[in-house]
Amino acid sequence: MSNFKIFIVEDDPFYGEMLKYHISLNPDYSVEKFQTGKDFLNNLHRNPSVVTLDYTLPDISGLEVLKKIMAYNPNIPVIIVSGQEDVSTAVNLLKEGAYDYFVKNDETKDRIWNSLKKIREKLNLEKEIDSLKEEIGRKYIFGNIIKGNSPGIKKIFSLIEKAIQTNITVSITGETGTGKDLVAKAIHYNSAKANLPFIAINVSAIPKELIESEMFGHEKGAFTGAVTRKIGKFEEAGKGTIFLDEIGEMDQYMQVKLLRVLQEKELNRVGGNEVIKVNARVIIATNRNLAEEVKKGNFRQDLYFRLLGLNINLPPLRDRGNDILLLAKYFVDEFCKENDLQKKSLSQKAQEKLMNYDFPGNVRELKAIMELAVVMANSEVIDDNDISLSAATRSSNFLMDEEDTLQGYDKKIIKHFLEKYDNNILEVAKKLDIGKSTIYRMIKNKEI
């Protein structure tokens, strides 16, 4: 039985039978006929794909039946077939949600035929869109995209879980390559807004002069070259999610503009007076330390507080312990699957090499390294020689790059620890077992 179900509601048995026969000529349609409005409404729960409805029925008026169908499911297309040639009746029915209106005459059946064809095409497209959306959603089930068992990443999972529950602004921080954009998508596609748009803007990728019109749109003629009206990303996002990546790169002027839009929850297109409501959820990301940027005066404090919301700080890969191997194996498996290669494993030495590496490019770098390693490996086992690391390994990354004096090494060590402990001098002094005044003096003398 075909799943394109057409219900004909027609009180004239002769005309109804003829219509039924005519429509059934397409083997993909399954057609049923009802002679009274009541009979049809009793069967409405069987969810017809399309209804052709005779306007004059013996028991209930066509308008009443139409209203009942629309109340039950406004997505069912209803084609009105009527002997009435009255335009106002037609307009009224179309206003009530009828899909089409035909007067019974010699061309009616062909018109219905065409109309059905169009409805079917539309339904098929809608189905395709739904399944594509579902596919995207599946792709971003966050267990599928963010992998790991380390305590650091487990904490991230629970934060994402919290972010999904509400529309709170989320700020995602972390080094380059830690997957900030993936977290943003995971939040959007697992939230109640999953079926609404997800619009991403990379602030640093758009020239300063264009960013305002890119974000808020512009009216025709707003500036030289604005030949048409342009809808901005905020407007495009509607009630969905807008993701502002690398927000730390935004200049002061735009920061003021953005702050105003977020505060007022409305915007004007460049050169326009129309007030447009902003309903989108905001997620931002940056690899800069925004608090630090605020201190330096590069980032507005008021905007910082507005954007901070729920902060998710992604740990660098080197702090994620065994996740490095888990992810390495995952990337190897995925790459082999995509390229129809036999499964490959990692030798002990290869594993050690990975564990000792710093991964300045984090997960993104690991992925590239592992894909190259699969290509380079000659057997089913990836050896340490197959893995080429771009920078020095962890144990020597800051000390042994070049020879130095003992004093020089001292400076390097202290500098490294200061970076590691966020310039916390007390902590560093404790760790290195030296007096804090030593560090203060070196800073004062600009030695470090």
Add this chain to the structure above:
Amino acid sequence: MKPANERLYNLSYLKEQLGDNDEILQELIQIFLENTPADLADLNKSLENNDLEHLAAVAHKMKSSLATLKIDELKDVMVSIDKPFKTQELKKDLPGILAKINEVLAIVFEQLREDFSM
């Protein structure tokens, strides 16, 4: 009135719609012959009861099948009484109009039974 042996209907349009499927044509004619006499009786009764609104509704219902069978003699007649305001206007002429419908349909029924051996 046309000569007695000439058919008052023309099935070419209906046949075309049905893709020359004789079986379904037969079925439809049967439906027509089974249902139309009842509609006709309903029409006559409405006049007796002076229920002009119902009369218009029945005429409206009958209109499409008669048009499909291309019964030309009744084409304009049916349209002239398919709405209450029209039946009100033609109130005086209704007995004559209905007599004409009865007369033509009686012949149509007979001719169809003959053609389809029903």
